[in-house]
Amino acid sequence: MSICIVVPMKSPHRAKQRLSQDLSPVQRQALAIQLFRHTLSFLRSYFSDLDTLVVSDSEEVLATAREYNCLTLQQDGPSGLNPAVQDAAHWVSQRDYNGMLVLPGDLALLNVADITQLLNEASAHDAVLAIADDGGTNALLVQPADSLCFSYGHNSALKHQQECVRRGLSFKALNLPRLALDIDQLKDLQQAEEASSEALQGWNYA
Template sequence: MPLAAVIPVKSFVKGKSRLAPYLSEAQRKALNRNMFNHVLKTIGAAKAINEVIVISGDEDALQMAENEGAHAVLEAEQSNLNSALDVARKAAMALDADSLLVLPADLAKLETTDVTALLEAADKFDDKVIVAPDTKHQGTNALLQQPIDAIPFVFGSDSFSAHQREARNSNIDVIVIERPGLAFDVDGPEELKILEDRFLNQES
């Protein structure tokens, strides 16, 4: 299955605004940039992924993507996550991908073994949707679908349940994968406390 991975990236400056009480603007920019760089390189090391697409309105993020051999797609202004992913899906289809993996840019503990686990689960079914939740079982921290247009993107409030519901409504098998590297994302001070110092390094 020709597989494309998509990483949607918010502005490094504006992203993680909820952390503003705990980090300076420069620290938040460094955090966003370093986490994205980690996810980008981790996905790039997964040999089973044929294409990597980064969609963002941040020029720095797009340049980083191109430097790693990924496809850079400029996100339209005033776009939301789901509409941006629709654009990325069309880009993946133009690259002849027939399955799609969406991973957020803030998976600071993501490892190649996490990506491998997703792909191994995908091999068990022809048509499927694979969902990995966050630690609260509310958000979607990984979404793999085959065929590439199996379900619409419904990221937002309680998207973990929403993506499963969309799959079942389409009579497509749903697989839930739970791994620490996929579940951990950075949304508040609790995650900052256990985050490696290198992610706040402004020199990276």
């Protein structure tokens, strides 16, 4: 019994809409794919003892996931991050896992220490989350996987904590500066570059 890492990833054609003013469609797609590949490479390099499940509506994304020996789940129902994570929660809860750790595919400063801390906190809490700079949820560990109703979107970190309270789940919310940075806007790209993000190595959007 262990934790299954879940990476939701939408079709790259629809990704990074908030960068539409700053990047061309080709650049946005390339950025989304680069961040996604970096995420899988990181997880398979440092956390290969844990299964990683990629959930997506895109066959191209699922094929990429298989290159990294990840498990895959086709998102057949409604599109959106919440339905995708809900599908994954259902899948995980039907198998031999204690719970799941949801990581979006667009974190710029993934690092072993932060993920290890999240996993360690799970021994004392039903849920553990890492708060994003914009109030979102950049990591969410929940045990069992289907014990929360997911509320990704505006201020989701607060909503996920309120949901834990409502359901009587113990939780810990972490402010981890590196995990707080996901790439949504141009300022995030610039901040990631300043921090020498490995995820952006070779990326040139100028």
